[in-house]
Amino acid sequence: MSAAPRDTPDVLLVDDNDDLRYVLATVLSRQGYRIIEAADEPAAVDALRLHRPALVLSDLRLPTGDGLGVLRAAKELDPALPVILMTGYGAIEEAVTAVREGALDYLPKPVDHEHLLLMVSRAIEQRRLVTENLLLKEALGSRHGAPTIIGEHPVLLDVLKSLRRVAPTETTVLLGGESGTGKELFARALHAHGDRADGPFVAINCAAIPETLLESELFGHEKGAFTGAYARKPGKFEVAHGGTLFLDEIGEMPVNLQAKVLRVLESRSFERVGSNTTLHVDVRLVAATNRDLRAAVAERRFREDLFFRLSVFPITIPPLRERASDVPILARHFVERFAREQNKRPPHLSMTAVEALERHAWPGNVRELQNCIERAVILAEGDTIHAPQLNLGAGEIVRDAPVAPPRDPWDDIDLSGTLPEASRRVLMEVERRKIAQALEDARWDHARASAALQIPPRLLLARIRDFKLAPKT
Secondary structure (H helix, E strand, O other): OOOOOOOOOEEEEEOOOHHHHHHHHHHHHOOOOEEEEEOOHHHHHHHHHHHOOOEEEEEOEOOOOEHHHHHHHHHHHOOOOOEEEEEOOOOHHHHHHHHHOOOOEEEEOOOOHHHHHHHHHHHHHHHHHHHHHHHHHHHHHOOOOOOOOOOOOHHHHHHHHHHHHHOOOOOOEEEEOOOOOOHHHHHHHHHHOOOOOOOOEEEEEOOOOOHHHHHHHHHEEOOOOOOOOOOOEEOHHHHOOOOEEEEEOHHHOOHHHHHHHHHHHHHOEEEOEOOOOEEEOOOEEEEEEOOOHHHHHHOOOOOHHHHHHHOOEEEEOOOHHHHHHHHHHHHHHHHHHHHHHOOOOOOEEOHHHHHHHHHOOOOOHHHHHHHHHHHHHHHOOOOEEOHHHHOOOHHHOOOOOOOOOOOOHHHHOOOOOOOOHHHHHHHHHHHHHHHHHHHHHOOOOHHHHHHHHOOOHHHHHHHHHHHOOOOOO
């Protein structure tokens, strides 16, 4: 049986059969759902406006109005609200119409309770993830030009949650993660969503500046402090006053400078190179590293006191291979971005291109994917990017299948024997027509059709074979 939801979502149950409504309400309430009941379309519309449920479960045939009316009212109120319609066998055309108009799924009568709980649980979870992602993106992207962080994988959403919670504080944050995961992007989002968003965001890569110059870059110098110091120069700490200083690759910082950074963190003061005058600054520090700083501490290459001062609130940004289901989403985002920059019409990613992207290991993470797509957009001829234009090395394609791929909603429905034969035929026919329509709308572009259906390209190919679908001649 399906697991109980983590919270207590409201489910609007619409059916004119009092006995059936009582049974379904009992089944759902035992799993922790709060049930709102309605017997017809007008009552359902009133309940929608009053209660704002997380899911609507409605019979298609109602004494006043119908399930399609309930569906339309729900979508008008909230386009993301999932609606599941129930009906007896023999209403295939109405099922197809409902799916086209935005119904999440179709439930045949007599209702199988296990099937019902599975569908409701999946719909509630999908609703939760979509809502959570929208809220996080709005929170992190609506203020002060914060960067947009692309992705919907739960592991990324957990990172964004942590980011949102710590952003309004003054706490020092240590961002960990492999090279290319976008640590500076997350640092900018942290700054933009905090109370210092109106102040400067200053970034410095500790690995990109020679040791002899890094101290001057951080703390500034006075005229004549060393050969070539022809004028006074403020350092990054001064420039970042009132805002955020981002120290990227802090694990590469020389030990002697680590002590000076620790002093700034503890006393908010420092001296420029060649000066005895103490300067005071108000800076929030965000650091990042792709190294294991604990190991560096053990090897005496990084100060233990600075490590503990920096890692008050550590956040690890996941590598792209751990959120592989975000790869097609990121790829399409980059396609649109680079096509716009090149004044081109955004090309489509072919099915084979999407499969190649999903199978690639991405050792360079998001940065590697970005470079790959920029190159492919330049090389694309016509309106499609094909796998060869991605130029992915065959030796680096290490996965046989994408990690945690998006699931086809019908995969969670056992059509092999748990449902009555008539119910199985209804579901399979609805699925066949939905896929056929998506293929026609996409002119049989498999990549576009799979994106519209929100299923992996390989699963789409399997469905095409299963249903013996072919383009109309």
